[in-house]
Amino acid sequence: YVRFELYREVDSKHWSHIGTDTRNHWRLIRRMAFAPTPTFIIVATFVFLYGSMRFWNATGTFYMRPLRDTMLPTVKASCVIGSADTNDMPGYLNQTVELAKGGSEIVLWSETLVLINNSQMLSDFWAKASNISTTYGIYLGVTYTQFLDDKLVQSKNMFTLFDPKGQVAFEYQKAHPVAMVETTVVAGPNKLPVADTEKYGRFGGAICFDLDFQNFIAQAGDQKVDILLQPSWTWASIGRLEATIQSFRAVEQGLTIFRCGSWAPSTIWDPYHQLFGYKENLGSGTFTAEIPLRRHVTTIYSTLGNLWAYICCAVAILSLVLVALPKRIVDHWFDTVEARVLGRSNGAGGQVPKSPSLSSDGAAVTHESV
Numbered sequence: 551y552v553r554f555e556l557y558r559e560v561d562s563k564h565w566s567h568i569g570t571d572t573r574n575h576w577r578l579i580r581r582m583a584f585a586p587t588p589t590f591i592i593v594a595t596f597v598f599l600y601g602s603m604r605f606w607n608a609t610g611t612f613y614m615r616p617l618r619d620t621m622l623p624t625v626k627a628s629c630v631i632g633s634a635d636t637n638d639m640p641g642y643l644n645q646t647v648e649l650a651k652g653g654s655e656i657v658l659w660s661e662t663l664v665l666i667n668n669s670q671m672l673s674d675f676w677a678k679a680s681n682i683s684t685t686y687g688i689y690l691g692v693t694y695t696q697f698l699d700d701k702l703v704q705s706k707n708m709f710t711l712f713d714p715k716g717q718v719a720f721e722y723q724k725a726h727p728v729a730m731v732e733t734t735v736v737a738g739p740n741k742l743p744v745a746d747t748e749k750y751g752r753f754g755g756a757i758c759f760d761l762d763f764q765n766f767i768a769q770a771g772d773q774k775v776d777i778l779l780q781p782s783w784t785w786a787s788i789g790r791l792e793a794t795i796q797s798f799r800a801v802e803q804g805l806t807i808f809r810c811g812s813w814a815p816s817t818i819w820d821p822y823h824q825l826f827g828y829k830e831n832l833g834s835g836t837f838t839a840e841i842p843l844r845r846h847v848t849t850i851y852s853t854l855g856n857l858w859a860y861i862c863c864a865v866a867i868l869s870l871v872l873v874a875l876p877k878r879i880v881d882h883w884f885d886t887v888e889a890r891v892l893g894r895s896n897g898a899g900g901q902v903p904k905s906p907s908l909s910s911d912g913a914a915v916t917h918e919s920v
Contacts, residue, residue, distance in 0.1 A: 605822050608847070624840035625750055627656035627818075629810035633783070633833045634662045634695055643678055645836060650686035654838060656750070658691040660812035661758050661783035662707055666696045676710070676718075684716035689747070691755070693781045698736065707735050709757055709781055711745060719745035724757040725766060742769040751776030751845055754805070758782040761796040764856070771803035771852030776845055778803075782811040789814025790830075797823065804847035810837065821847040 628649040630642050642664065646657050666672045675694065683690040690712045698704040707724035723738025742760075745753045754775035761767050761780065770778055778799075784792055793815040800807045800819040809817045816837040818827035827839025850858070872880055 608822060622842040622844055624842050625656060626654050627658070627808055627839060627841045628652075628654040629658055629660060629816050629837040630663070631660045631810065631812050631816065631831050631833070631835050631837060632663045633812055634665055636834075637663075637665050639664045639675065643682065646682055646690065647686070649836060649838065650682065650688050652838070654688065656689045656691075656779075656808070656841070658779055658808065658810045659693045659781060660810045660816075661693050661709075661781040662695045663692070664694045666694050666708075667702065668697075672696060679710070680712050680716035683712040683714060687714040689713060689719070689750075689753070691779055691781065693757075703734050705735055706738065707732065707757060709755055709779075711743075711753065711755060711779065713745070713747070719753065720755060722755045722757070724760065726760050726763055728759050740766060742766060742773070742775075744773050744775060750843060754778045756780050758784070758792075758811075761799050762792075767799050767803060768852070768855060770799075770805055771846075771849065774846040775803070775805050776843075777806045777808055777841060780807060780809045782809055782814055784811065784814040786813075793817055802849065802851045804849040804852055806841060806844060808841055820844055821849075 630645045630649065632638065632642055642659065646659075649657050664675065666675060672694075675692075679690055679692045682688070691709060692712070693707075693709050696706045696708050698706065707727065709722045709724070711719040711721075713719045720743035722743040724732075724735065725738045725740045727733075727735040727737055743755045745755075747753060752773070752775050754770045754773070754777070756767065756770075756778060758781065780796075782789075782792075789811060793809065793811060796809070797807065797817065797819045799805075800821055801823050804821045806821065807817070807819045809815070809819075811817075812831070813833045814830070816827070816829050816831070817825065818839050818841055819825060820842055821844065826842060827837070829837045831837070
């Protein structure tokens with residue numbers, strides 16, 4: 551990488567210190583741009599600084615404000631946890647009443663607690679749930695399996711939310727049944743339901759496995775959901791894994807997740823991944839905690855979506871191509887780019903200006919790079 555200068559009037563070669571310095575400068579930039587350690591340090595530093603400032607500014611810890619000035623109002627919320635195998639509708643309704651009497655303003659059932667065989671049974675069930683929500687002035691989210699035929703084979707996995715006036719705030723059919731588990735469950739529309747409230751902000755709804763689908767849950771960020779209600783049912787230790795993975799949707803979409811899980815953890819996570827409630831159970835019981843009333847937080851991910859992931863994939867593919875190609879080809883590409891950049895910086899039209907020098911008889915001549 552030594553640049554030579556050939557004199558026009560004398561057949562001699564001369565070292566160009568300027569050219570050598572320039573080439574070394576660009577070689578250093580090239581090495582730094584593709585060196586893994588500096589790249590990792592820069593990205594990690596940005597992530598930690600941005601994340602820390604975002605968290606500190608939101609919670610008031612950066613300026614050490616008094617605790618009373620940083621505390622958010624909360625709402626008491628509870629889960630009724632059970633199983634469709636039991637199908638104890640009267641028992642679950644009684645548990646709901648007891649939780650409402652205890653001061654819970656939001657009561658949510660875990661996934662598919664009761665079985666509904668026909669339209670008359672559904673009407674009676676809705677009437678009872680509506681009466682409880684009206685009597686105690688609560689938001690009540692009930693879950694049930696609604697069969698679609700007399701043979702009780704095909705079904706819908708349903709979640710209906712009643713408001714304090716006894717009206718249906720939204721009715722939602724699970725959009726993503728679990729493969730090889732819910733084989734007879736008919737998938738619902740790929741649309742996340744929302745309901746606006748006066749006291750608690752905007753509610754959204756999703757059932758268990760729905761949160762594994764980014765394109766679906768991104769609707770919560772687009773619609774600025776404040777609290778996402780998530781009935782859930784899992785099996786074995788996968789419940790802990792799913793609860794942990796899905797908790798990051800709160801950070802990703804800038805919302806609070808209220809998860810009621812049967813045979814799985816019931817949790818409350820806020821947009822900054824702070825845990826406000828956690829309880830494991832074995833398919834029965836209740837769970838009560840305070841949900842912080844934090845409004846929706848705009849996040850980079852909810853704004854850009856997967857753009858950053860696509861950029862990372864493109865850079866990774868480009869890096870692999872550069873590694874796989876012969877070094878002489880890669881060097882030729884970089885030399886071409888370098889020549890164009892230096893040409894623009896040294897003169898109009900990309901021409902490198904000729905520099906004067908002295909010939910053997912003392913006359914001034916010009917020379918150019920080769």
